[in-house]
Amino acid sequence: MFRDPVQSPEAPPLHPATVAMRPLRVGMIGIGTVGAGTFRVLARNQALIAGRAGRGIEMVVVAARNLARAASVVGTDVALTNDPMLVATHPDVDVVVEVAGGTGPARAWVLAAIAAGKHVVTANKALLATHGNEIFAAARQHGVAVAYEGAVAVSIPIVKALREGLTANRIEWVAGIINGTTNFILSKMRDEGLGFAQALEQAQALGYAEADPTFDIEGVDAAHKISLLAANAFGMPVRFADAQVEGITRLQGLDVACAEQLGYRIKLLGVAKRRVDDGVQGVELRVQPALVPATHLLAHVNGSMNAVMVKGDAAGVTMFYGAGAGSEQTASAVIADLVDVARLDGTHAGQRVPHLGCHAHALDEQLAVLPRAAVFTHHYLRVPVHSAQQIEVVVAWLAAQQVPVLQIQRAHDKNLPSGSGPQVLVLTDRVAQATVDLAVNALAAHPAVAGPVVTLRVEMLEG
Ligand SMILES: NC(=O)c1ccc[n+]([C@@H]2O[C@H](COP(=O)([O-])OP(=O)(O)OC[C@H]3O[C@@H](n4cnc5c(N)ncnc54)[C@H](OP(=O)(O)O)[C@@H]3O)[C@@H](O)[C@H]2O)c1
Numbered sequence: 001m002f003r004d005p006v007q008s009p010e011a012p013p014l015h016p017a018t019v020a021m022r023p024l025r026v027g028m029i030g031i032g033t034v035g036a037g038t039f040r041v042l043a044r045n046q047a048l049i050a051g052r053a054g055r056g057i058e059m060v061v062v063a064a065r066n067l068a069r070a071a072s073v074v075g076t077d078v079a080l081t082n083d084p085m086l087v088a089t090h091p092d093v094d095v096v097v098e099v100a101g102g103t104g105p106a107r108a109w110v111l112a113a114i115a116a117g118k119h120v121v122t123a124n125k126a127l128l129a130t131h132g133n134e135i136f137a138a139a140r141q142h143g144v145a146v147a148y149e150g151a152v153a154v155s156i157p158i159v160k161a162l163r164e165g166l167t168a169n170r171i172e173w174v175a176g177i178i179n180g181t182t183n184f185i186l187s188k189m190r191d192e193g194l195g196f197a198q199a200l201e202q203a204q205a206l207g208y209a210e211a212d213p214t215f216d217i218e219g220v221d222a223a224h225k226i227s228l229l230a231a232n233a234f235g236m237p238v239r240f241a242d243a244q245v246e247g248i249t250r251l252q253g254l255d256v257a258c259a260e261q262l263g264y265r266i267k268l269l270g271v272a273k274r275r276v277d278d279g280v281q282g283v284e285l286r287v288q289p290a291l292v293p294a295t296h297l298l299a300h301v302n303g304s305m306n307a308v309m310v311k312g313d314a315a316g317v318t319m320f321y322g323a324g325a326g327s328e329q330t331a332s333a334v335i336a337d338l339v340d341v342a343r344l345d346g347t348h349a350g351q352r353v354p355h356l357g358c359h360a361h362a363l364d365e366q367l368a369v370l371p372r373a374a375v376f377t378h379h380y381l382r383v384p385v386h387s388a389q390q391i392e393v394v395v396a397w398l399a400a401q402q403v404p405v406l407q408i409q410r411a412h413d414k415n416l417p418s419g420s421g422p423q424v425l426v427l428t429d430r431v432a433q434a435t436v437d438l439a440v441n442a443l444a445a446h447p448a449v450a451g452p453v454v455t456l457r458v459e460m461l462e463g
Contacts, residue, residue, distance in 0.1 A: 001329040023056035024342040025091035027118075029063045029084040029109055030100030031070045034123050034150065037327030038097065038334045039073055051340035057335075063087045063100075076343050088113040095336060095341050098122040099150075107131045112147070114138045119345070121337040123150030123330055124239060126215075129224035129240035132231075143349040147337035153178055154245040155322040157336065159309045162232040163357040164322070165445070169312025171233040173273040175461055177371040178225045180304035180324040181216035182248050182268040184208045187302045188287075189256045190265060194270055196251055208304050218247035219268065219287040224241065226270030232286050233275055233310070234367060244286040244371035251289050255454055257417055258425050262409060264291035265299040269459055274369060282370040291380050291458040309461060317463040373434035378406070378458035381426040385447055388412060390448035394424045397446060403439045404429035419451060427458060 028035055031318040035048040042049065042057060050056045064070035070080050081087065088096055088109045096113040098106055098120060106127045113120050114135070120127065128135065130150055139146045142183055149159045153176070162171070177183050180390055188199035200217065203209035215221045227240035248268055259266050266289050273284040292299050297319055306324030323329040344352050356363065381403075381407050383394050392408045407427040416423065428436070440453045 001379060003453065012250065021055035024053065024057040024059045024338065025058050025092055025094045026094070026097055026338065027061045027063075027090050028059065028089050028097040028099065029106075030065045030098065030110060031062050031073050032099070033066075033327045034099040034330045034334065035062070035093055035097075037329075037331035038099065041328055041331040048274040049339060053178065053339040057338055057341050057342060060091055060092050061087050069228065072245065078362070078364050079351050084109045085112060088118070088370050089116045090353035093118060093357070094345060095121060096121040098126075098336070099334065101126070103127050103130050107135070110135055110136055112145075114144055117142055117342045119145045119147070121147045121150075121334055121341065123130065123154075123334055124150070125151040125221065125224035125228065126355055127151075129227045129238060132228070132238040134269035139355065140193075140349070142362055145341055145344060145352060146355055146380065147340055148228070149329045149337050150359070152228055153308055153320070153322070154307050154333050154458055156306060156308060156320045156324070157333065158229065158310075158320050158335070161318070161320060162310065164352050166310060166312050166315055166318070167357065169314045170404075171274065172311040172313065172354070173271065173461075174226070174229045174233045174268055174308065174310050175271045175273075175298075175459065176226075176308035177267050177298060177301050177306050178188045178270045178324060178396075179216055179219075179222040179268060180210045180212060180306055182219075182222070183301065184304045185248065185268060186251075186256070186268065189253055190260065193253065193257070195253045216247075217249050219245045220247075222268060222270045222287045225270050225286060227285065229270070229308070230272035230283060231271055232282055232357040232362065235356065235362060236283065237368040239283075239285060239369050241283060244285060244288070244375070246288040246374050248289050251436065254420050255380075255382060255456065257409060257424065259291050259380065259456075260294075260379070262291075262407070262427060264293050264427060264458065266302070266456070267292055267298060269298075271415050271459065275376070279378075280370065280374060282368045282374075284375050285369045286372075286375065288457055290377075291456055292461065296461060306396075311463065316463075323439075347411050373432065373437070375433045375457075376430055377433075378430055378460060379403075379428040379436050380454075380456045380458050381424075381428070381436075381460065382454040383426070383443060384420075384451040384453075385422050385424060385448050386450045388422045391422055393448045394443075396447075398439075399426070399427060399444075399446070401437050402440075404431055
């Protein structure tokens with residue numbers, strides 16, 4: 001298809017200098033949402049992309065299960081197969097684009113492509129979060145690139161920003177809204193006062209959530225992404241297995257309303273923070289619904305949009321905003337990776353941008369993820385009490401505890417969704433999770449307390 005520009009009326013012909021270079025030959029595994037978008041954008045912007053890459057980018061072979069559907073996307077000039085392994089090892093392919101998804105077979109295809117000396121571009125965050133360390137090691141051994149901008153925040157080039165633009169910085173933290181489905185649901189809960197289940201139904205009806213939304217709503221998708229970001233930010237291996245992951249399925253509309261009363265909004269945040277305080281050395285790596293001040297930029301990232309903030313010691317705080325999913329939005333990242341590969345093909349591996357931003361010998365293998373108990377943040381507590389009189393009993397009890405209280409609000413029925421009952425709302429100073437857990441356990445047994453005490457983290461994310 002890309003061999004004959006006349007076939008695409010929108011695409012001007014390639015420059016003769018570009019035609020003189022051998023094109024980068026692509027084999028693609030999967031031609032669904034991302035694959036089809038990649039094909040379309042490559043075709044539409046063919047000459048532009050070739051001019052930037054210095055050579056043409058030519059689709060040679062595509063693997064899919066439903067070949068008729070695949071043919072309706074790629075036409076007749078591209079070979080089709082049911083066998084992804086054939087693409088992974090195809091002798092006419094320089095780079096394998098894996099956009100099929102999943103972890104088991106995808107791992108085998110990607111490792112086979114690497115062993116066959118092919119570069120790999122993937123948008124598969126689940127694959128890299130679970131098998132990234134093995135895949136990057138194999139790629140180093142075989143001197144090929146594995147590029148994965150599409151696996152993190154798609155239209156937002158955050159991997160490139162961390163590995164290249166911010167490479168001078170000691171990164172202190174990376175945090176962001178990196179799952180569009182949950183951000184859409186949380187926006188609906190806040191704006192329309194919906195419960196979680198209703199907001200999820202709307203997200204599914206509008207195509208913002210998949211039929212099985214588990215990975216999104218349980219925070220797993222965001223954890224895949226923040227694990228990759230942490231590895232790039234801190235020069236450490238991918239530590240997805242150690243991340244603390246909490247989704248939004250247990251979040252109550254009442255807490256969205258109470259946060260609002262306190263001047264905060266609840267967002268599902270991925271946070272990776274380097275800690276070198278109080279004798280603690282390590283990284284906090286976590287996904288959780290958290291309160292952010294209503295005046296904070298992240299509080300204004302709504303609907304399905306994503307945003308990532310990075311704090312570096314030299315650059316200070318930077319923020320990146322854009323669509324975190326979508327066909328051509330992800331294609332934008334996949335093709336950027338293909339252009340990088342087109343430019344680097346033939347260079348020595350040691351001269352390229354390393355997979356995780358620093359060269360293998362400099363990766364900090366010892367940098368560990370801190371346990372949950374050691375996580376140190378501000379906290380929100382909501383304590384339901386039996387009657388308005390008992391609000392003061394709980395306030396007095398809290399004053400005698402180790403928890404450093406910054407703000408207490410007495411919330412009566414009339415300010416809250418109907419039937420909520422009186423509540424004590426507490427914002428704490430920064431305190432270890434272990435201290436909060438102790439206080440919450442003790443509160444649970446207090447006779448004034450009418451139900452489970454809710455705790456959420458509060459993230460100030462200051463410069
Ligand atoms: N969608 C997004 O917005 C987005 C954003 C960022 C990253 N991603 C990632 O990109 C990847 C692809 O996502 P997607 O949304 O494009 O998925 P999708 O629409 O379900 O497409 C998957 C494609 O892979 C093919 N496929 C799956 N298993 C196969 C097998 N065993 N053999 C041959 N073909 C196979 C499917 O073929 P058939 O159609 O013939 O069954 C389909 O063409 C995933 O890793 C996802 O996490 C997606």
